[in-house]
Amino acid sequence: MWQTFGFEKSKQLFERLIKPPAGENGLDHAYLFSGQEMIGKRTFALELAGRINTAKVEVDTRVLSANEAGIDEVRALKQWLGLTPYASEYKIAILDDAHLVRVEAANALLKILEEPPRYALLILISSQPKQLLPTIYSRCQTIRFLPHKHAVLVKYLQTIGLDQKQAEWFAAFSNGRVGLAINLKNSAGFGEIKKQLAQLNRLISGPFQERLAFAEKLLGKGGEVGDLSQLLLFWILYLRSPLAKNLKTDRIKVLRNLLAARPLLLSSQYNQRLIFENFLLSL
Numbered sequence: 001m002w003q004t005f006g007f008e009k010s011k012q013l014f015e016r017l018i019k020p021p022a023g024e025n026g027l028d029h030a031y032l033f034s035g036q037e038m039i040g041k042r043t044f045a046l047e048l049a050g051r052i053n054t055a056k057v058e059v060d061t062r063v064l065s066a067n068e069a070g071i072d073e074v075r076a077l078k079q080w081l082g083l084t085p086y087a088s089e090y091k092i093a094i095l096d097d098a099h100l101v102r103v104e105a106a107n108a109l110l111k112i113l114e115e116p117p118r119y120a121l122l123i124l125i126s127s128q129p130k131q132l133l134p135t136i137y138s139r140c141q142t143i144r145f146l147p148h149k150h151a152v153l154v155k156y157l158q159t160i161g162l163d164q165k166q167a168e169w170f171a172a173f174s175n176g177r178v179g180l181a182i183n184l185k186n187s188a189g190f191g192e193i194k195k196q197l198a199q200l201n202r203l204i205s206g207p208f209q210e211r212l213a214f215a216e217k218l219l220g221k222g223g224e225v226g227d228l229s230q231l232l233l234f235w236i237l238y239l240r241s242p243l244a245k246n247l248k249t250d251r252i253k254v255l256r257n258l259l260a261a262r263p264l265l266l267s268s269q270y271n272q273r274l275i276f277e278n279f280l281l282s283l
């Protein structure tokens with residue numbers, strides 16, 4: 001039994017590729033796992049590695065994230081992939097957020113894909129696959145991870161401790177992303193998220209003075225950007241979800257303005273309070 005929730009077609013595909021029927025090809029040398037952030041791609045890749053390399057999977061598997069994958073690390077990875085597996089059939093490398101890899105490292109990665117070592121299996125994970133170099137994208141077999149159906153996700157969330165109402169809400173708020181739903185349940189909780197969303201609704205319907213007072217409270221003397229980061233994330237998720245369909249404003253406009261302001265708000269080189277005030281006044 002797979003431990004990863006959902007993605008039944010992908011499971012069936014890889015089960016067939018791991019043990020192909022006579023006359024059929026097995027695993028390719030490179031795959032691109034494509035789908036929204038926190039939908040379950042990384043979890044699936046890790047479990048897949050364990051199913052392929054059933055013996056000492058930790059010895060013959062490496063996991064890198066984009067911020068660790070400089071040109072030296074990718075070159076070292078190529079060298080490691082070229083070695084005979086210690087106890088398994090494959091040397092498996094998993095690269096998370098592959099679209100964020102810098103150009104020099106991406107070119108080194110391309111060399112691995114152009115001349116894949118005999119025992120190598122490379123899995124790239126990306127929520128923005130079109131940002132990959134076209135030559136990298138074209139050399140990978142793409143496996144798409146789609147959001148889970150609402151009813152299916154609700155049922156699953158109930159098995160991990162949420163009641164019907166909370167499961168319905170988290171399934172909608174996460175837009176079918178099981179990883180995001182679980183992360184939010186464990187880190188923030190239902191009550192805290194609802195509190196932050198209620199604040200957004202009050203600001204939308206409230207006077208300008210209330211919006212400026214909120215900016216002062218959050219980013220004035222003693223305010224913390226950490227609090228702002230979480231708040232912005234919750235607001236973005238909410239505006240993207242069906243929960244905001246009856247919001248008494250142009251939610252697409254608000255979302256667009258928020259997405260434009262967010263990187264500036266999270267950077268210390270800008271006047272965060274002024275940017276936040278301008279955003280709130282545009283609600």
